[in-house]
Amino acid sequence: MKAIVYTTTGNRDVLQLVERPVPEPGPGEVRVRVVVSGVNHSDWKAREFGHRGGALMYPEVVPHHDGGGVVDAVGEGVDPSRVGQRVWVWEAAYKRPQGTAAEYTVVPSRNAVPLPDNVTFETGASLGLRAVAAHRCLLAGQNAPARLERGSLAGSTVLVAGGAGGVGQAAIQLGAWAGATVLATVSSPEKAKLALAAGAAHTVDYRSDTVVEDIRALAPDGVDLLVEVAATANIDTGIEVLAPNGTIAAYGTEGDAVLAFPTRKTIGRNLRFQFVMVMTMPAADKDRASADVSRAAAEGAIAAGEEVGLPLHRFPLERTGDAQDAVQNGVVGKVLVDVSEPAS
Incomplete structure (x- = not known):
């Protein structure tokens, strides 16, 4: 061969x-x-x-x-x-x-x-890896459903950082299929078109000086879940846009960068930070992800x-x-x- x-x-x-x-x-x-x-x-x-x-x-x-x-x-x-x-x-x-x-x-x-x-x-x-990572992130929220399926995230607001990226696109598609209102951050009008095509309800330019205000205008009560590709760079924005009891699910790596955040604010609002690495996930989570992703694909989601x-x-x-x-x-x-x- x-x-x-x-x-x-x-x-x-x-x-x-x-x-x-x-x-x-x-x-x-x-x-x-x-x-x-x-x-x-x-x-x-x-x-x-x-x-x-x-x-x-x-x-x-x-x-x-x-x-x-x-x-x-x-x-x-x-x-x-x-x-x-x-x-x-x-x-x-x-x-x-x-x-x-x-x-x-x-x-x-x-x-x-x-x-x-x-x-x-x-x-x-x-x-493959990108869809499984997106699945794990979407189920990382507090009181999240056991399975990702049509309507299982109804009523929640999900923000996907880097909505034109591989995991970001999968998170938008799967999140919209599961009934969430999905917002996405992007860096250009061309990438905004891709995120919207994937199913995002709105996009925000993350390079804007008013990115927090722009997200808050779309989600006045904050977002329930942030699917994050660059946690270290975006931690301040993430904390400001999360709703109480919200979660940041971070799958991206930024070399040896050190993540720091204000503990009083995060503890006081009961925020959660979940790291996601597909290869080291428990086997049961991997099997659950592959089954849910296959079902979403079969439904065209x-x-x-x-x-x-x-x-x-x-x-x-x-x-x-x-x-x-x-x-x-x-x-x-x-x-x-x-x-x-x-x-x-």
């Missing part, structure tokens, strides 16, 4: 297109013929900075966590009826050397989630494409380096790598 691999850390030049044997699934695993691979920030960061202590965990790594494809073999203990099933794959490269930037990947059965018949492989490859606020940028497998560079350079939308043709 064709695969992209790297054996040392570094820039895109460490990526190689090679031929490798088709992997065999072990107990509890499935093999997926990858049609589309999705690229995340964690992919280029692992390539450039390593997995642990600046080093790789494996002699050779196939990158990328997310993808869309078809199960073509199963290991011991997995229902044989899964063969031929369309799936979306996520967390493929977490503590494993075999990601989705290859014609075949092997993952635990739970990480190959059935893809509804009405959902494209492109959308499937665009779910989360999708990919410029018309729903997530422009797609596509590259062939041999240009995986360009794809990772696009993500690293902050392209707006979702970057995909086309790996193989869908079965006719």
Whole structure:
């Protein structure tokens, strides 16, 4: 099979297109013929900075966590009826050397989630880490529902910071589907159009000197939940716009920046701060997220494409380096790598 691999850390030049044997699934695993691979920030960061202590965990790594494809073999203990099933794959490269930037990947059965018949492989490859992160953030609020489903957030106001980003777009779509009034902060009119296309009721320019007043004009009682991409930079704004008993759910990292906030104000208003890291979430939360996201996709509530606020940028497998560079350079939308043709 064709695969992209790297054996040392570094820039895109460490990526190689090679031929490798088709992997065999072990107990509890499935093999997926990858049609589309999705690229995340964690992919280029692992390539450039390593997995642990600046080093790789494996002699050779196939990158990328997310993808869309078809199960073509199963290991011991997995229902044989899964063969031929369309799936979306996520967390493929977490503590494993075999990601989705290859014609075949092997993952635990739970990480190959059935893809509804009405959902494209492109959308499937665009779910993965970003949709699971958005799901976890949306359920981080105080007295939040146990599941994310249609109407489960009715009556609440959610503010999504960076509404044109990958997780931001997913949070807008899922939040609107769940019945919340979703506001989004953006940095340009073009990004405002994308956030509105995703389902935001209103957008606010976060660079404005009146950003707090602008948000408060839309949510006079404050927002119940803030889905935050840059907590350190935005902490003062966040605290000012939260309603009493509100929550900041932060999924973004800002290097080694130190987060500081006024304890008297936060304690007095019973505010909550929830950090979100998908890879280290409890297994039960991951399973809940994948099931809820699949249901939302089946209902057309989360999708990919410029018309729903997530422009797609596509590259062939041999240009995986360009794809990772696009993500690293902050392209707006979702970057995909086309790996193989869908079965006719």
